[in-house]
Amino acid sequence: xxxxxxxxxxxxxxxxxxxxxxxxxxxxxxxxxxxxxxxxxxxxxxxxxxxxxxxxxxxxxxxxxxxxxxxxxxxxxxxxxxxxxxxxxxxxxxxxxxxxxxxxxxxxxxxxxxxxxxxxxxxxxxxxxxxxxxxxxxxxxxxxxxxxxxxxxxxxxxxxxxxxxxxxxxxxxxxxxxxxxxxxxxxxxxxxxxxxxxxxxxxxxxxxxxxxxxxxxxxxxxxxxxxxxxxxxxxxxxxxxx
Amino acid sequence: xxxxxxxxxxxxxxxxxxxxxxxxxxxxxxxxxxxxxxxxxxxxxxxxxxxxxxxxxxxxxxxxxxxxxxxxxxxxxxxxxxxxxxxxxxxxxxxxxxxxxxxxxxxxxxxxxxxxxxxxxxxxxxxxxxxxxxxxxxxxxxxxxxxxxxxxxxxxxxxxxxxxxxxxxxxxxxxxxxxxxxxxxxxxxxxxxxxxxxxxxxxxxxxxxxxxxxxxxxxxxxxxxxxxxxxxxxxxxxxxxx
DNA sequence: CATCCGGTTAACGTTACCTTAATCTGGGGA
DNA sequence: TCCCCAGATTAAGGTAACGTTAACCGGATG
Numbered sequence: 001x002x003x004x005x006x007x008x009x010x011x012x013x014x015x016x017x018x019x020x021x022x023x024x025x026x027x028x029x030x031x032x033x034x035x036x037x038x039x040x041x042x043x044x045x046x047x048x049x050x051x052x053x054x055x056x057x058x059x060x061x062x063x064x065x066x067x068x069x070x071x072x073x074x075x076x077x078x079x080x081x082x083x084x085x086x087x088x089x090x091x092x093x094x095x096x097x098x099x100x101x102x103x104x105x106x107x108x109x110x111x112x113x114x115x116x117x118x119x120x121x122x123x124x125x126x127x128x129x130x131x132x133x134x135x136x137x138x139x140x141x142x143x144x145x146x147x148x149x150x151x152x153x154x155x156x157x158x159x160x161x162x163x164x165x166x167x168x169x170x171x172x173x174x175x176x177x178x179x180x181x182x183x184x185x186x187x188x189x190x191x192x193x194x195x196x197x198x199x200x201x202x203x204x205x206x207x208x209x210x211x212x213x214x215x216x217x218x219x220x221x222x223x224x225x226x227x228x229x230x231x232x233x234x235x236x237x238x239x240x241x242x
Numbered sequence: 243x244x245x246x247x248x249x250x251x252x253x254x255x256x257x258x259x260x261x262x263x264x265x266x267x268x269x270x271x272x273x274x275x276x277x278x279x280x281x282x283x284x285x286x287x288x289x290x291x292x293x294x295x296x297x298x299x300x301x302x303x304x305x306x307x308x309x310x311x312x313x314x315x316x317x318x319x320x321x322x323x324x325x326x327x328x329x330x331x332x333x334x335x336x337x338x339x340x341x342x343x344x345x346x347x348x349x350x351x352x353x354x355x356x357x358x359x360x361x362x363x364x365x366x367x368x369x370x371x372x373x374x375x376x377x378x379x380x381x382x383x384x385x386x387x388x389x390x391x392x393x394x395x396x397x398x399x400x401x402x403x404x405x406x407x408x409x410x411x412x413x414x415x416x417x418x419x420x421x422x423x424x425x426x427x428x429x430x431x432x433x434x435x436x437x438x439x440x441x442x443x444x445x446x447x448x449x450x451x452x453x454x455x456x457x458x459x460x461x462x463x464x465x466x467x468x469x470x471x472x473x474x475x476x477x478x479x480x481x482x483x484x
Numbered sequence: 485c486a487t488c489c490g491g492t493t494a495a496c497g498t499t500a501c502c503t504t505a506a507t508c509t510g511g512g513g514a
Numbered sequence: 515t516c517c518c519c520a521g522a523t524t525a526a527g528g529t530a531a532c533g534t535t536a537a538c539c540g541g542a543t544g
Contacts, residue, residue: 194521197523200522201524
């Protein structure tokens with residue numbers, strides 16, 4: 001069963017970007033654009049999580065939050081706040097949000113927080129539910145922000161890590177520079193898409209044996225990049241029918 | 243099997259913060275918001291421990307406590323009391339709680355008390371029941387509030403100790419400044435998240451050999467801090483061979 | 485009442501990293 | 515084969531995050 005997420009933001013460009021990325025990640029997403037509409041969606045949609053902007057028409061995020069809690073609704077909430085300086089006071093928790101993000105943020109960050117919350121609220125015992133990607137000799141621990149090649153930890157910068165994580169999350173799929181920008185960078189980044197190349201290059205330096213013949217990050221000419229899928233690496237067992 | 247804790251507090255912001263931190267610590271947590279609801283949860287949830295606020299709608303903490311004991315229910319109870327001066331009287335009256343905390347407190351304090359109670363009520367054989375964290379040359383005795391580096395005791399201030407203990411409890415996981423504030427500080431702390439940096443700095447002074455190349459408390463840029471996990475320690479040792 | 489100690493804040497120094505831009509390389513099409 | 519373009523690489527500059535110190539404040543202690 002797909003997890004359902006309700007996104008509440010009045011800026012179409014932002015809510016659409018969020019919607020796009022969360023759907024890509026496999027969630028069932030619905031958007032509304034003001035505070036009151038949240039309560040119209042509660043019964044019909046029954047969201048498993050709400051992404052809630054602070055500034056909203058009709059009823060702001062804090063009001064929505066409090067009203068929900070007053071109704072004893074424990075649905076996890078991620079608050080989006082536009083202003084850095086307001087954050088601290090809000091976080092002081094007069095309201096009951098589960099996590100906060102200050103704008104601008106990347107969709108990828110939001111996704112990480114959401115996954116963290118889901119892991120916590122329905123924590124499977126034992127395993128800790130930690131998200132780990134294994135690609136050949138490469139291991140990516142989302143939670144610990146740690147990457148290992150042949151079991152040896154490699155040190156990545158924040159952008160490098162986010163980029164790699166995004167590729168992991170869409171393993172085997174070719175991603176355009178535009179898509180990578182939209183996933184990994186702040187949503188209002190205006191710049192050359194070639195910036196992606198630079199970080200890819202640095203990443204390859206750190207995780208590939210031979211940058212000339214990449215095992216993991218493949219270039220797809222005229223399109224973008226992709227992380228080699230299971231079939232290309234080794235466990236073709238699942239695809240054994242070919 | 244995960245231990246189950248029932249949290250009873252009518253202030254959503256507080257009960258959520260407690261819920262958050264106890265879940266993070268691996269407990270199965272359920273919240274209710276008034277005294278009577280406790281008895282509705284007893285059968286279905288069967289809590290191993292109850293965190294009980296004193297001031298509650300419908301039925302206050304003391305009443306709940308007495309009623310439980312009257313029913314011969316020996317479930318351990320931690321009482322939360324809002325007022326400093328009332329505490330003595332309550333504690334004097336024996337109404338069957340196992341421990342008391344006066345608000346405001348940090349979630350971490352609560353966690354320590356809870357662990358202490360579990361240790362007491364079902365003292366594990368062998369281990370001596372004492373929680374000890376060992377990270378390389380660093381040893382943290384939770385109970386004794388003692389920290390040693392290379393077997394040599396180092397003197398930490400209360401905040402420094404709590405911070406280190408919190409990091410120990412989430413070893414290997416990256417914690418944001420926000421999370422650290424929510425875990426270690428009083429729940430109504432309103433201030434700069436940079437305060438965390440200062441204490442981290444002081445901690446490193448006391449436990450790290452070389453503050454420039456920390457072995458234990460790692461900075462994760464744009465995110466927060468983490469205590470090095472088991473694997474990372476290995477690679478740190480490789481680097482230590484110079 | 486004076487002193488001390490720890491917590492917090494603010495200011496400043498420093499580092500690491502993101503980005504731009506310029507140059508280099510290689511492969512495919514004419 | 516040569517040219518051209520897409521991608522790869524590298525160096526350099528600016529900036530924001532982090533580290534550190536000092537000063538202030540308030541509560542505890544003698």
